[in-house]
Amino acid sequence: xxxxxxxxxxxxxxxxxxxxxxxxxxxxxxxxxxxxxxxxxxxxxxxxxxxxxxxxxxxxxxxxxxxxxxxxxxxxxxxxxxxxxxxxxxxxxxxxxxxxxxxxxxxxxxxxxxxxxxxxxxxxxxxxxxxxxxxxxxxxxxxxxxxxxxxxxxxxxxxxxxxxxxxxxxxxxxxxxxxxxxxxxxxxxxxxxxxxxxxxxxxxxxxxxxxxxxxxxxxxxxxxxxxxxxxxxxxxxxxxxxxxxxxxxxxxxxxxxxxxxxxxxxxxxxxxxxxxxxxxxxxxxxxxxxxxxxxxxxxxxxxxxxxxxxxxxxxxxxxxxxxxxxxxxxxxxxxxxxxxxxxxxxxxxxxxxxxxxxxxxxxxxxxxxxxxxxxxxxxxxxxxxxxxxxxxxxxxxxx
Amino acid sequence: xxxxxxxxxxxxxxxxxxxxxxxxxxxxxxxxxxxxxxxxxxxxxxxxxxxxxxxxxxxxxxxxxxxxxxxxxxxxxxxxxxxxxxxxxxxxxxxxxxxxxxxxxxxxxxxxxxxxxxxxxxxxxxxxxxxxxxxxxxxxxxxxxxxxxxxxxxxxxxxxxxxxxxxxxxxxxxxxxxxxxxxxxxxxxxxxxxxxxxxxxxxxxxxxxxxxxxxxxxxxxxxxxxxxxxxxxxxxxxxxxxxxxxxxxxxxxxxxxxxxxxxxxxxxxxxxxxxxxxxxxxxxxxxxxxxxxxxxxxxxxxxxxxxxxxxxxxxxxxxxxxxxxxxxxxxxxxxxxxxxxxxxxxxxxxxxxxxxxxxxxxxxxxxxxxxxxxxxxxxxxxxxxxxxxxxxxxxxxxxxxxxxxxxxxxxxxxxxxxxxxxxxxxxxxxxxxxxxxxxxxxxxxxxxxxxxxxxxxxxxxxxxxxxxxxxxxxxxxxxxxxxxxx
Numbered sequence: 001x002x003x004x005x006x007x008x009x010x011x012x013x014x015x016x017x018x019x020x021x022x023x024x025x026x027x028x029x030x031x032x033x034x035x036x037x038x039x040x041x042x043x044x045x046x047x048x049x050x051x052x053x054x055x056x057x058x059x060x061x062x063x064x065x066x067x068x069x070x071x072x073x074x075x076x077x078x079x080x081x082x083x084x085x086x087x088x089x090x091x092x093x094x095x096x097x098x099x100x101x102x103x104x105x106x107x108x109x110x111x112x113x114x115x116x117x118x119x120x121x122x123x124x125x126x127x128x129x130x131x132x133x134x135x136x137x138x139x140x141x142x143x144x145x146x147x148x149x150x151x152x153x154x155x156x157x158x159x160x161x162x163x164x165x166x167x168x169x170x171x172x173x174x175x176x177x178x179x180x181x182x183x184x185x186x187x188x189x190x191x192x193x194x195x196x197x198x199x200x201x202x203x204x205x206x207x208x209x210x211x212x213x214x215x216x217x218x219x220x221x222x223x224x225x226x227x228x229x230x231x232x233x234x235x236x237x238x239x240x241x242x243x244x245x246x247x248x249x250x251x252x253x254x255x256x257x258x259x260x261x262x263x264x265x266x267x268x269x270x271x272x273x274x275x276x277x278x279x280x281x282x283x284x285x286x287x288x289x290x291x292x293x294x295x296x297x298x299x300x301x302x303x304x305x306x307x308x309x310x311x312x313x314x315x316x317x318x319x320x321x322x323x324x325x326x327x328x329x330x331x332x333x334x335x336x337x338x339x340x341x342x343x344x345x346x347x348x349x350x351x352x353x354x355x356x357x358x359x360x361x362x363x364x365x366x367x368x369x370x371x372x373x374x375x376x377x378x379x380x381x382x383x384x385x386x387x388x389x390x391x392x393x394x395x396x397x398x399x
Numbered sequence: 400x401x402x403x404x405x406x407x408x409x410x411x412x413x414x415x416x417x418x419x420x421x422x423x424x425x426x427x428x429x430x431x432x433x434x435x436x437x438x439x440x441x442x443x444x445x446x447x448x449x450x451x452x453x454x455x456x457x458x459x460x461x462x463x464x465x466x467x468x469x470x471x472x473x474x475x476x477x478x479x480x481x482x483x484x485x486x487x488x489x490x491x492x493x494x495x496x497x498x499x500x501x502x503x504x505x506x507x508x509x510x511x512x513x514x515x516x517x518x519x520x521x522x523x524x525x526x527x528x529x530x531x532x533x534x535x536x537x538x539x540x541x542x543x544x545x546x547x548x549x550x551x552x553x554x555x556x557x558x559x560x561x562x563x564x565x566x567x568x569x570x571x572x573x574x575x576x577x578x579x580x581x582x583x584x585x586x587x588x589x590x591x592x593x594x595x596x597x598x599x600x601x602x603x604x605x606x607x608x609x610x611x612x613x614x615x616x617x618x619x620x621x622x623x624x625x626x627x628x629x630x631x632x633x634x635x636x637x638x639x640x641x642x643x644x645x646x647x648x649x650x651x652x653x654x655x656x657x658x659x660x661x662x663x664x665x666x667x668x669x670x671x672x673x674x675x676x677x678x679x680x681x682x683x684x685x686x687x688x689x690x691x692x693x694x695x696x697x698x699x700x701x702x703x704x705x706x707x708x709x710x711x712x713x714x715x716x717x718x719x720x721x722x723x724x725x726x727x728x729x730x731x732x733x734x735x736x737x738x739x740x741x742x743x744x745x746x747x748x749x750x751x752x753x754x755x756x757x758x759x760x761x762x763x764x765x766x767x768x769x770x771x772x773x774x775x776x777x778x779x780x781x782x783x784x785x786x787x788x789x790x791x792x793x794x795x796x797x798x799x800x801x802x803x804x805x806x807x808x809x810x811x812x813x814x815x816x817x818x819x820x821x822x823x824x825x826x827x828x829x830x831x832x833x834x835x836x837x838x839x840x841x842x843x844x845x846x847x848x849x850x851x852x853x854x855x856x857x858x859x860x861x862x863x864x865x866x867x868x869x870x871x872x873x874x875x876x877x878x879x880x881x882x883x884x885x
Contacts, residue, residue: 067813068810069810069812071547071804071809071831072809099603104807112814115814115817116814124603125601125602125603127601129599134613134620137609137613142604145607145609303571304583305587335547337576341581348588
């Protein structure tokens with residue numbers, strides 16, 4: 001394990017205390033749900049952005065049912081459960097909750113938090129017709145309106161120079177994260193996918209300055225490790241994970257994969273690769289940010305009619321190629337409609353390219369771990385056999 | 400065209416028709432004599448249907464053979480009300496007329512929670528998602544059983560080419576999650592090779608000027624695309640004229656609600672009331688005829704009251720229930736012998752609450768009208784709208800219903816019920832339901848829960864005594880000068 005990862009852990013241990021102190025000094029903490037909110041704006045206004053949302057704890061998800069029904073996805077239920085429990089330092093230390101309204105359930109969750117927990121909330125509306133000129137124009141105006149509300153909370157106006165600095169800072173974070181993520185494409189990666197995700201999730205809570213410095217440190221260390229030795233031989237099966245959010249705390253599937261010795265080499269999860277990929281701010285202004293955020297690799301909840309030019313699908317296929325994934329594990333949370341509705345399409349498209357596809361539809365409970373284990377294992381056997389057959393066929397051809 | 404005989408062969412529902420006719424011979428004869436003295440229906444294209452034709456379609460020729468299951472619950476209709484009989488024809492013949500129109504080249508548009516005016520102005524016929532009012536009742540929806548999404552998304556109905564849709568126009572917003580996704584899935588998979596347009600109502604965008612502008616542009620773009628498909632042109636003047644007709648329809652629907660809500664003894668049974676106001680979503684393919692029929696129903700219902708004839712089989716002094724939520728039908732559960740009656744149903748009433756501006760930009764008028772506006776409002780505002788209706792209709796109980804798999808309507812259930820409890824003090828019940836056929840025929844658990852709830856309301860009523868005190872019913876703003884019913 002890279003040594004720097006311990007430094008991430010240490011930084012995270014200190015973070016709740018820092019937030020308490022900052023709030024005592026008059027700073028406001030802005031909790032952010034979903035990934036279309038320009039964090040740069042929050043940061044440049046002197047507010048503290050925290051990305052919220054949790055997974056993996058069935059008990060907390062059960063607690064959420066007190067405020068919302070059991071046919072919501074477990075991520076939404078657990079997040080409400082976290083606020084109900086009132087122990088999570090990030091939930092407790094959030095002054096204002098913002099939501100970029102893409103996932104309707106998550107939007108409703110924020111409404112529930114407002115009604116039952118008295119949280120101040122702010123919505124950034126996101127157009128579904130994001131690819132049309134009028135959609136882009138709307139979002140630009142929406143970002144301006146959202147910024148005006150944030151200015152009220154911050155008690156100051158947006159400073160273009162500070163915004164530029166924040167844009168540069170977050171761009172640096174994305175670039176450094178991408179560099180780390182790219183190691184996963186190697187035969188012998190010095191860092192695992194789970195560790196990369198941990199590093200990304202650390203950025204949900206740490207100050208961006210701290211996060212960047214740790215990312216840089218980690219990058220330097222990884223270069224050293226790669227140069228000096230082959231740390232961990234790659235397993236024979238390389239998988240890409242796609243589908244629903246895998247929120248901080250949700251290690252259910254990756255734990256099973258690790259147990260089975262499967263290597264995850266890529267993902268297209270909104271809390272993973274899509275936090276940094278396919279993202280360029282062309283100019284450090286509100287308009288530039290609106291354009292960049294709207295144009296990012298979209299969530300499946302964004303409705304894009306043309307399959308052939310869908311950036312989400314392009315991203316999946318590009319990564320399968322670049323990271324040489326042997327198959328795709330498509331993870332869907334129960335009642336997560338946007339991703340569940342895409343299952344059949346993803347399966348058909350991957351089947352057409354002869355790429356093995358396995359859908360795992362699950363929640364945070366432990367009762368299906370055995371089934372997941374068996375299904376993943378069976379899929380691995382299929383992939384291994386295929387690889388052997390391909391290898392054999394190639395050898396024969398060569399002979 | 401689908402083979403109805405084949406579809407219904409294994410359902411053995413012809414018995415519903417036979418039972419109804421055999422058990423109500425005298426009543427039917429009396430109703431027939433009343434009805435045949437009436438004038439018939441005139442359609443937009445000038446076609447006139449005589450009362451004899453209408454009666455025979457329902458009771459002799461077409462419906463008994465093609466749609467025998469519509470006779471389940473027929474006891475809930477007042478067949479001595481001629482307008483109700485005409486309504487029955489309009490409602491249940493919609494599918495046949497739709498197929499005929501499509502054969503004649505008329506574009507059939509699957510729309511979800513948009514309002515019909517624009518589609519009629521473009522010469523097309525709109526059907527609300529969920530396969531349309533009568534169509535659903537005739538069990539034409541195709542529902543995937545193993546999906547965690549609500550299966551009412553009408554994309555599944557056309558998967559088997561049961562409805563000849565030529566385009567789908569799907570609004571996004573805070574009401575439905577599954578239809579837009581369902582429609583997209585089918586579209587992208589190439590299962591149905593027809594264009595799809597999203598009428599975007601970004602959630603939380605409210606009344607901001609830029610949000611209204613965006614929604615107007617989106618709507619106009621969809622209209623232009625539909626016009627191209629239909630060989631029509633987008634004509635603002637024609638749309639304004641259609642809005643005027645639409646306002647009359649909306650007012651007529653609302654009048655039905657007012658009659659039910661303001662009466663100490665509500666005249667409509669659950670079956671009648673829900674079916675009639677539900678049809679306000681589509682206008683049965685014939686706006687003018689539909690408006691005329693609804694206005695007639697309101698007038699005849701008033702007569703029923705003045706003659707002390709109330710909803711055909713209602714109890715005296717029934718408990719009054721307001722139904723909230725989305726896409727749920729409680730008519731099978733609030734039966735005509737249950738001692739309860741619905742005095743309002745949220746999702747049927749929203750599209751008819753208030754009129755649209757008849758002047759200026761008609762697209763802006765459509766966007767600013769409640770039906771589309773309601774797709775963007777915050778939850779508490781939504782709850783307050785229900786509270787206002789509950790107070791004015793003197794409801795003594797509130798049922799919030801949603802379909803299994805509809806995680807969006809369900810996610811509002813607790814908040815809305817809590818707001819209702821807090822602001823009205825009446826008992827509330829949250830019901831998760833399944834499709835109507837299952838609801839009507841198989842949902843013993845659901846029936847038990849509703850019956851128990853009604854018993855609680857009756858108990859409350861006994862303790863309080865009498866009919867709840869009359870309340871002023873807020874008149875929505877209907878600005879058309881042409882509305883007849885007052």
